[in-house]
Amino acid sequence: MKYEIDASIDGLSRRRFLQGSAMAGFGAFLAACSGGSSQSPAPSGTNAVVIPTPPPASEAPSASPIPKVVTGPLHWAQWPAYIDLVGKAGEAGEYKPGSSPTIEAFKKQYKVDVNYEEKILANEDFYATIQQQLVAGLATGWDMITITDWLAAKVISKGWAEKLDQADVPNCSANIRDALKNQVWDPNQDYHYPWQSGMTGIGYNKATLTKAGKAEPKSLADLWALPADKVTFLNEKRDTFGLGLLKLGKKADPQTITADDLQAVHDDIKPLSEHGLRFVGNEYIQDFAAKKTWAAMTWSGDLASSGSENDRWVAPTEGSMIWTDNVVIPKGAVNKYTAELMINFCYDPKIAAQIANYVYYVSPVKGAKEEIAKLDKDAAKNPLLFPPDDVVAKQQNFQFLSDELEAKMNELYSDLAGT
Amino acid sequence: MTATTGDFGAPMRTHGRGWRQRIGRATPYLLLAPGILWLLIFFVVPSVQMFLTSVSTGSVDSGFKLTFSSKAYETAFTRFPRQLTNSLVYGGLATVLTFLIGFPVAYTIAFRGGRYKNLLLFLVIAPFFTSFLIRTISWKILLNDTGPVIGPLKDAGLVPESFGLLYTPLAVVAGITYNFLPFMVLPLYVALEKIDPRLIEAAKDLYASNIGAFRRVTFPLALPGVFAGSILTFIPALGDWVNAELLGNTQTKMIGNVIQDRFIGQGDYPVAAALSFILMAGILVAVSLYARFLGTEQLTG
Numbered sequence: 180m181k182y183e184i185d186a187s188i189d190g191l192s193r194r195r196f197l198q199g200s201a202m203a204g205f206g207a208f209l210a211a212c213s214g215g216s217s218q219s220p221a222p223s224g225t226n227a228v229v230i231p232t233p234p235p236a237s238e239a240p241s242a243s244p245i246p247k248v249v250t251g252p253l254h255w256a257q258w259p260a261y262i263d264l265v266g267k268a269g270e271a272g273e274y275k276p277g278s279s280p281t282i283e284a285f286k287k288q289y290k291v292d293v294n295y296e297e298k299i300l301a302n303e304d305f306y307a308t309i310q311q312q313l314v315a316g317l318a319t320g321w322d323m324i325t326i327t328d329w330l331a332a333k334v335i336s337k338g339w340a341e342k343l344d345q346a347d348v349p350n351c352s353a354n355i356r357d358a359l360k361n362q363v364w365d366p367n368q369d370y371h372y373p374w375q376s377g378m379t380g381i382g383y384n385k386a387t388l389t390k391a392g393k394a395e396p397k398s399l400a401d402l403w404a405l406p407a408d409k410v411t412f413l414n415e416k417r418d419t420f421g422l423g424l425l426k427l428g429k430k431a432d433p434q435t436i437t438a439d440d441l442q443a444v445h446d447d448i449k450p451l452s453e454h455g456l457r458f459v460g461n462e463y464i465q466d467f468a469a470k471k472t473w474a475a476m477t478w479s480g481d482l483a484s485s486g487s488e489n490d491r492w493v494a495p496t497e498g499s500m501i502w503t504d505n506v507v508i509p510k511g512a513v514n515k516y517t518a519e520l521m522i523n524f525c526y527d528p529k530i531a532a533q534i535a536n537y538v539y540y541v542s543p544v545k546g547a548k549e550e551i552a553k554l555d556k557d558a559a560k561n562p563l564l565f566p567p568d569d570v571v572a573k574q575q576n577f578q579f580l581s582d583e584l585e586a587k588m589n590e591l592y593s594d595l596a597g598t
Numbered sequence: 599m600t601a602t603t604g605d606f607g608a609p610m611r612t613h614g615r616g617w618r619q620r621i622g623r624a625t626p627y628l629l630l631a632p633g634i635l636w637l638l639i640f641f642v643v644p645s646v647q648m649f650l651t652s653v654s655t656g657s658v659d660s661g662f663k664l665t666f667s668s669k670a671y672e673t674a675f676t677r678f679p680r681q682l683t684n685s686l687v688y689g690g691l692a693t694v695l696t697f698l699i700g701f702p703v704a705y706t707i708a709f710r711g712g713r714y715k716n717l718l719l720f721l722v723i724a725p726f727f728t729s730f731l732i733r734t735i736s737w738k739i740l741l742n743d744t745g746p747v748i749g750p751l752k753d754a755g756l757v758p759e760s761f762g763l764l765y766t767p768l769a770v771v772a773g774i775t776y777n778f779l780p781f782m783v784l785p786l787y788v789a790l791e792k793i794d795p796r797l798i799e800a801a802k803d804l805y806a807s808n809i810g811a812f813r814r815v816t817f818p819l820a821l822p823g824v825f826a827g828s829i830l831t832f833i834p835a836l837g838d839w840v841n842a843e844l845l846g847n848t849q850t851k852m853i854g855n856v857i858q859d860r861f862i863g864q865g866d867y868p869v870a871a872a873l874s875f876i877l878m879a880g881i882l883v884a885v886s887l888y889a890r891f892l893g894t895e896q897l898t899g
Binding site: 303304307310314333337390391406408409452453455456457458465469470471589590592593595596597598 | 658659661680681738739742743744745759760762764765847848849850851855856858859860861862863864865
């Protein structure tokens with residue numbers, strides 16, 4: 180069953196909600212991931228080659244000699260519109276200093292400056308900017324980075340993440356949703372805490388499609404059938420190939436798929452790519468605004484938080500992708516303690532509610548769904564924050580690929596992208 | 599020679615003179631030293647490094663080993679014919695277009711600019727006050743379906759709803775042409791500015807028509823500018839990838855996009871380095887052929 184979200188109505192209620200001073204426990208989002216991970220193959224320890232594991236304990240830096248002093252400014256690399264924003268910045272979905280109540284509150288409480296930058300449009304592009312420093316054992320210049328499962332697993336398994344001192348992050352260990360615990364690549368949350376989870380499905384602009392005389396897409400097959408030059412897929416390869424597998428009726432299971440399956444996805448998408456299909460990152464938001472894109476593979480929260488009133492997001496009938504972005508402190512971070520304080524701060528249910536209610540993604544912080552329902556009935560009913568069971572049942576996690584499959588996918592993707 | 603008296607004594611005098619002479623002879627080299635050092639550190643060293651990378655094998659995470667393998671070159675030569683063609687065609691078209699647009703502009707400024715010369719020249723380079731990226735992104739807005747170029751046409755029903763300019767080869771060529779236009783106009787202006795107007799008057803006195811005077815006097819004298827302008831435009835246009843990335847689609851990718859993807863997307867440094875090396879070598883060959891064809895003295899005017 181499909182559902183859709185009217186961003187304009189939600190947008191209004193979101194802002195109203197933000198103004199309300201009593202903002203308690205956001206929470207609980209249903210077992211989106213728990214459903215997802217039991218259903219989908221996420222990390223289950225059957226394939227040792229595929230799944231990265233944390234580095235041996237000896238490599239862990241000793242956190243104790245670092246004095247617990249708040250230092251700054253805290254350098255945080257983040258995706259666009261991925262924290263609560265108010266005013267013009269909130270409308271534009273673009274952070275400006277002073278526009279995020281959460282960051283302002285943190286600055287006030289700890290008397291430290293925060294250099295929050297929306298630097299990440301795609302995992303790979305961002306990774307390329309820090310990879311060489313990490314390999315060479317140099318500081319990256321960031322104290323906190325927000326990266327998706329597969330990259331977080333990679334960074335952590337290479338020993339490029341600072342070990343968190345759990346004593347500094349009591350909120351996190353107390354409030355993290357159970358479904359997100361026990362990731363094989365960091366089972367004890369030694370190196371990461373989830374920032375937000377989200378789904379990848381179909382986004383479209385209702386008005387543009389109606390004007391062009393096209394029906395609203397409900398399935399991936401519908402998306403494939405639209406004029407290719409009015410459609411974009413994602414340069415996050417795992418999303419494009421994962422949905423491509425679902426479109427072909429295959430299970431997007433990293434442990435059962437083969438190179439041939441990936442090849443089949445490539446062959447299925449190739450004709451579209453020859454007719455103007457483009458592969459983009461977060462910038463699809465601008466193409467939606469400019470009406471250049473009619474429909475696209477998009478991440479669940481973006482159009483609701485930064486899109487226009489006619490933008491819709493649906494979980495395709497074939498299924499959707501589920502993923503989590505994680506906060507990691509890269510090796511050599513200068514303000515590690517402050518970064519820990521920030522993660523901890525954001526795991527306060529009040530703050531988490533504030534953030535989730537703007538970004539429209541799935542919060543990792545435990546709380547009561549009833550609690551948010553008391554404050555805002557619409558938000559509690561919002562399928563982006565609380566996906567219905569039938570959607571959850573069809574979520575698949577396509578994050579951890581073996582080196583061979585990853586190389587194959589990279590090669591196939593480059594061919595599709597014209598390089 | 600009083601300076602060399604005293605402790606140095608007479609025998610030192612000749613030595614002193616020799617030293618000075620040597621300094622005198624070395625002066626040009628000393629003056630060149632900063633430039634040569636610059637070239638050495640920022641061009642020769644990276645080139646060597648790039649060459650070594652291109653004959654290595656390995657991956658970013660596990661490191662690259664120098665194996666003197668030619669595999670990267672095989673891939674580079676065989677895998678990307680379309681992107682190579684795109685680079686040559688778009689770069690070439692953009693160079694011709696900048697010339698066609700730039701020559702009248704430079705001519706007007708040089709011969710008819712009068713007291714507005716400096717202002718007009720300033721206007722030519724004014725876009726440089728904004729970053730390359732911002733200028734290219736603004737072309738996205740201009741060429742968009744709802745933008746000022748096609749928006750009104752669509753509203754008037756003159757073009758079909760599905761018609762678009764953005765993300766087409768046309769948009770890429772337009773972007774490159776716009777971005778590199780000043781590189782064509784400025785050398786052309788310098789060349790045209792230097793022409794003594796009396797030469798043209800003389801040609802007309804000798805019964806040359808306007809067109810004849812232009813063809814046989816003005817244009818040949820402007821050739822050094824044409825040469826410099828086309829080189830300054832063609833080389834960066836050939837290696838450009840921003841315009842193809844922002845204004846094009848998957849079929850308009852240029853060789854620069856491939857290099858970028860190999861470096862960042864795939865972490866395949868050897869192929870990326872091999873492609874960069876081939877591009878550089880190709881440009882050097884093309885420029886030297888061009889120089890031979892037009893004569894090297896044209897390069898320096």
